[in-house]
Amino acid sequence: MHNTQWEKWQKEMELWLDKALPEADVPQKSVFTAMRYSLLGGGKRIRPMLVLEFCRLCGGQPEAAVPFACAVEMIHTYSLIHDDLPCMDNADLRRGRPSNHKVFGEAAALLAGDGLLTAAFETMLSEDALRLAGADRAARAAGILARAAGAYGMVGGQVLDLAAEGQKASLEYLQQMDSRKTGALIVACAQMGCAIAGADDEKMEAAGRYAAALGLAFQIQDDILDVTSTAEELGKTVGGDVQNEKSTYVSLLGLQKARQQVQALTQKAKDALAVFGEQADTLCDLADSLACRAK
């Protein structure tokens, strides 16, 4: 992504996250170390950017959106920590580094995840956050995130993912799972930004449409890259991957149709931005660059 606004915020996000969850001089400081290890461990920061950019686009003060941008990244990070635990995906690596439980142990990682999920709400409901955004808008935005992260949203998606393990899922199942597991949080980001700015229902709805299309395009592109990078690395044919145990958009649609879907969804995302006028360039660029990304 070569957008200036984007790069500026990406840098600032690192500072904001560091400030939102500082090392604490308390007897239980080890949990802060574990939380910060994963929170400050890099990542594209797409979710917080959506909060900030939609707030700006709707005429709000980005500073007011910062606690909510940080909160989204805390929730995303907690989900990765819990997802990596031995009883879930049992993953040793995350973002090129040892996963949280590999470094701090299983119990500490469980608690670091619990701590981050809770810290998201501490951050959004802090006195500063309420003052900057106004209690009404802050409560509304925090409610949007809670619903997206919970059993109807992200947690529910994880449950569907577990249930599908070792089975071939249908395209409909895959879409239901992804719309909860990753889509709900991305939609929430866009709508939280609108809520902080006090945007009307039309903009909230358009923001949701943009984010839903973007999120699904991202997921399909992930599946495409998984296949194409595997093909390059291992010399496997694409046809071999279709026989994988786990269903993907590529295994269900084929590579060509999957690519068409990414293009169509990216266009759909960009179309949804019409209501925001010319200022929506940054979000347009984001959709394009995610569709073209090679990693």
Add this chain to the structure above:
Amino acid sequence: MHNTQWEKWQKEMELWLDKALPEADVPQKSVFTAMRYSLLGGGKRIRPMLVLEFCRLCGGQPEAAVPFACAVEMIHTYSLIHDDLPCMDNADLRRGRPSNHKVFGEAAALLAGDGLLTAAFETMLSEDALRLAGADRAARAAGILARAAGAYGMVGGQVLDLAAEGQKASLEYLQQMDSRKTGALIVACAQMGCAIAGADDEKMEAAGRYAAALGLAFQIQDDILDVTSTAEELGKTVGGDVQNEKSTYVSLLGLQKARQQVQALTQKAKDALAVFGEQADTLCDLADSLACRAK
């Protein structure tokens, strides 16, 4: 407890919790089953009662406090589910029934806990909750709970508990741990009730003093009952328990001094109620009955 107000709310709490987290007709409904298994699995419901009673005592509408009372019980329940997991206490039983992960499996129990923690905020930040309590008071009360449940509070206490495993803790360490692990949430309950009613700082502070004393008295009484019931059951001397691996108030203070502490803390709790006038009878009775309880 033979207080009418108390018994009335205890019964209503079961209905309110059932309504706050209904079975959901969604593909991931299994997670709701697991969440409800533990949430509706009984318990004294002391925490939600504190929310309701302090709200009433400060002149607020108890109906406005109901979502917050439910939220506290959701957070308490999630902490029990995660605490029972194999990587933590590895407990097979809870409240006389198989623990959540024994029934639903480890991954499902992890997600049920995550779902309950999130559901607490979904409940407090729902449109109904914001309308009944007002967004300002609701956001304030939800913020109190978030801070009490997080890494500075309950999660932090769990971390201290883990760190002390297999070691003899000092009295100071034990108090620091308990004030976070159980005390913080109990204090939050009292203060949330006040916040929903829009009480002033003097009442918030008095409510916090009452709850902190009550919580510590409860913990010490737990340790006393652990010793005395063991003595009756196994014919062990009290002196034998003092040599246990894990430090308790009884092992550190001795049984007599521990009993004196319970009495002193109960008096302290009752003294803190002065500012609330005669209406504080129910909370007075609660302190007395917890100090005298035999189980």
